[in-house]
Amino acid sequence: MLDDTDKRLLAALQQNSHLTTQELSDMLNLSASQAGRRRQRLEAEGYIRNYTARLDPARLGLSVQAFVQVQLGTHGPDQSQSFARLVNLRPEITSAWTLTGDADYLLRVYCEDLSALNSLIHEVLLRHEAVSRVQSQIVMDQFKQDAPLPT
Incomplete structure (x- = not known):
């Protein structure tokens, strides 16, 4: 079951998957180790499937x-x-x-x-x-x- 902190962590990572553990900890008011463990748990439990880059179709010539x-x-x-x-x-x-x-x-x-x-x-x-x-x-x-x- 997800708590409010898990949901805030997931929302933050959807906006920017490059957030460091320290940046997450600052956003969530947790220690860096707590934020890192939560992220790892959410990855292990399948809430986070992968991390990808969103490309600009127009820049790639896909009009x-x-x-x-x-x-x-x-x-x-x-x-x-x-x-x-x-x-x-x-x-x-x-x-x-x-x-x-x-x-x-x-x-x-x-x-x-x-x-x-x-x-x-x-x-x-x-x-x-x-x-x-x-x-x-x-x-x-x-x-x-x-x-x-x-x-």
């Missing part, structure tokens, strides 16, 4: 962000596993979810341009034997960045 809904024509473990393998091989697909409703999958993709998105849809996704329909929504502007999880 098109889109959400792509995929509907399968045939459903079964083989088709689902085959489609999941395809998704995992494509670096431009940065997130994937299974859904309820009309679409079976929602994919978040980053591409260099519209031509690259078109190729991904028509030459990769629609060519998969289980895919029956693909619908895309191109992001015009992201006015709220991916936010930290509530703690």
Whole structure:
């Protein structure tokens, strides 16, 4: 069970994962050793899965962000596993979810341009034997960045 100090520690690390033990201890009003032990415990218990850097897509030349809904024509473990393998091989697909409703999958993709998105849809996704329909929504502007999880 998380206490208020654990929640404050997690919130601080979501804002800046480079915080030192001393900086955490100052923020949480704990000794450095207490802050370090809490951080290690939260890592060991799986609350903190990893530490990553957030890159700027525009600086990397990825000017098109889109959400792509995929509907399968045939459903079964083989088709689902085959489609999941395809998704995992494509670096431009940065997130994937299974859904309820009309679409079976929602994919978040980053591409260099519209031509690259078109190729991904028509030459990769629609060519998969289980895919029956693909619908895309191109992001015009992201006015709220991916936010930290509530703690």
